[in-house]
Amino acid sequence: MKLYIYDHCPFCVKARMIFGLKNLPLELIVMLNDDEQTPKKLIGQKMAPILQQADGSAVPESMDIVRLVDKYDHQPLLNGKSNPAISDWLRHVNGYVNKLLLPRIADASFAEFATPEARSYFSEKKQASVGDFSELRKHAPGLIKNISDDLRQLDKLIVKPNAVNGELSEDDIHLFPLLRSLTLVNGIEWPSRVADYRDNMAKQTQVNLLSSIAA
């Protein structure tokens, strides 16, 4: 099967995770960020991730892909219960974290930004929605402090390094992509349980962290 993604995209990480967890073969295709034609041809809109199945049919929406692939072999892995405290934590952090992440993503060496046009497409689109990146960069120290404080709260919610609630659940699929994105940012204080969970999930899901290109 083929998965069309952007490497920086947390929704794409959700879809990648289920393939890694189940150790299923997958061809990853990183689209240029300004390539509107490929996604529009597959699903009628510019959106990633997109799963192209062996019969050629294309499936959008990360959680639809996760649930479909989890059931492929009739041995689903995501059987654990969700903890409402995890979705509350994610809702709170997702309320501000893009102000920290988007300016760094726009500068990083992701394959979807292999041409200057693809990088500008991203920067212009995102600045139109979250505001001027140079202005946001001035707030980075405060945002890094906020996220470090919030990670200390998350530390108390982590039950095991291999599953946030003790057994793999959709909470893991929602939580790990955000932690992976945060590895793009230098200076964050990672509490030990969160760091163990982040590293263990990267191994289990076969999805790389971004520390090597952090700024």
Ligand SMILES: N[C@@H](CCC(=O)N[C@@H](CS)C(=O)NCC(=O)O)C(=O)O
């Ligand atoms: N509900 C969708 C959201 C996916 C999404 O927002 N993807 C972003 C990338 S992170 C996207 O493709 N945006 C259009 C663009 O980048 O032009 C899902 O869960 O798959």
